[in-house]
Amino acid sequence: MLKKFLVNDDYHNSRFDRWFKHNVSNIPQSLIEKLIRKKKIKINKKKAKTSYRVQSNDTIELYGLEDLKPSNKSSKQKYKPSEKEKGIYSKFIIENNDNFIVINKPSGIPVQSGTKSYKNIIDILNETKFFENRKPFIVHRLDKETSGVMIVAKNREYAQLFTSLFRIRKIHKTYLAIAHGRVKKNINLLQDNLVTYEKNKKVVQKAISHLKILKNNDDYSFLELKPITGRKHQLRKQLFNIGHPIVGDDKYFITSLKSKFKNKNIMLHAYKIKFMINNIKYNFEAQYNEEFQKFIKKLKL
Numbered sequence: 001m002l003k004k005f006l007v008n009d010d011y012h013n014s015r016f017d018r019w020f021k022h023n024v025s026n027i028p029q030s031l032i033e034k035l036i037r038k039k040k041i042k043i044n045k046k047k048a049k050t051s052y053r054v055q056s057n058d059t060i061e062l063y064g065l066e067d068l069k070p071s072n073k074s075s076k077q078k079y080k081p082s083e084k085e086k087g088i089y090s091k092f093i094i095e096n097n098d099n100f101i102v103i104n105k106p107s108g109i110p111v112q113s114g115t116k117s118y119k120n121i122i123d124i125l126n127e128t129k130f131f132e133n134r135k136p137f138i139v140h141r142l143d144k145e146t147s148g149v150m151i152v153a154k155n156r157e158y159a160q161l162f163t164s165l166f167r168i169r170k171i172h173k174t175y176l177a178i179a180h181g182r183v184k185k186n187i188n189l190l191q192d193n194l195v196t197y198e199k200n201k202k203v204v205q206k207a208i209s210h211l212k213i214l215k216n217n218d219d220y221s222f223l224e225l226k227p228i229t230g231r232k233h234q235l236r237k238q239l240f241n242i243g244h245p246i247v248g249d250d251k252y253f254i255t256s257l258k259s260k261f262k263n264k265n266i267m268l269h270a271y272k273i274k275f276m277i278n279n280i281k282y283n284f285e286a287q288y289n290e291e292f293q294k295f296i297k298k299l300k301l
Helices: 016-023 029-037 083-090 121-126 156-167 234-241 290-299
Strands: 002-006 041-043 059-063 093-096 100-105 147-153 172-180 189-198 201-216 220-227 268-277 280-285
Touching: 016 029, 029 041, 083 121, 093 280, 100 121, 121 147, 147 156, 156 268, 172 234, 172 290, 189 234, 201 234, 220 234, 220 290
Parallel strands: 147 268
Antiparallel strands: 002 059, 041 059, 093 100, 100 147, 172 220, 172 268, 189 201, 201 220, 268 280
């Protein structure tokens, strides 16, 4: 039995094996390669390759699809927001156009679901009017605890474009943070070799950030941070390494340093993001939340 598929714009320039897993069946890579060897897959009536990058309107022909056994992997259940919740998250939209949105992500919610969290930004946005007949693409992440400006692409073309811009460091981000203690005036550049573990394998990555002291006193420092590299927990780790962890950070902290004020969230906010596409400059700013604002006022910073 022959089945035909037409590649839509969202998968333009994606690898064929990725298209197959998303649109036909999430079977193992080895089985896809076996189907190709047996000539049960053709692209535009020609022999297929797993590495082939599909183009918009390519015709995919599959023979003997009925013999395929479904993957044992269970599909991940998506979070379904209420109408009220969708309305609330609509208020966080900073920019909305045909290719991407920019949101002011609230603190306390992850970008996508994980083992410890079900509710997430992407599943909520997917149910809003901003992604009607589209799907959201993650192009960068903010920690669950961190608030602030974040880009979400509306199509694969712009998702790939943003990914490339991040990789070549053409997207510039500015963070605001409140750290414990008085950061010394001569510290304006943070350079570290940060260690992470991937499947029990130690990975060392160079991390660079610019630091500017906006205001400080003996107890706290109000900082502007501009990361050059994009490592996991980069700013949190770097400030911890110089003995000035971020207020409210329960992962990278010094026991002897306790805040005088009660706060539920980490005092780290992605404040600005800027980039250029097709010679058009984009510059977006996300106002920090009420808790952050109150903390600054209390400190008279």
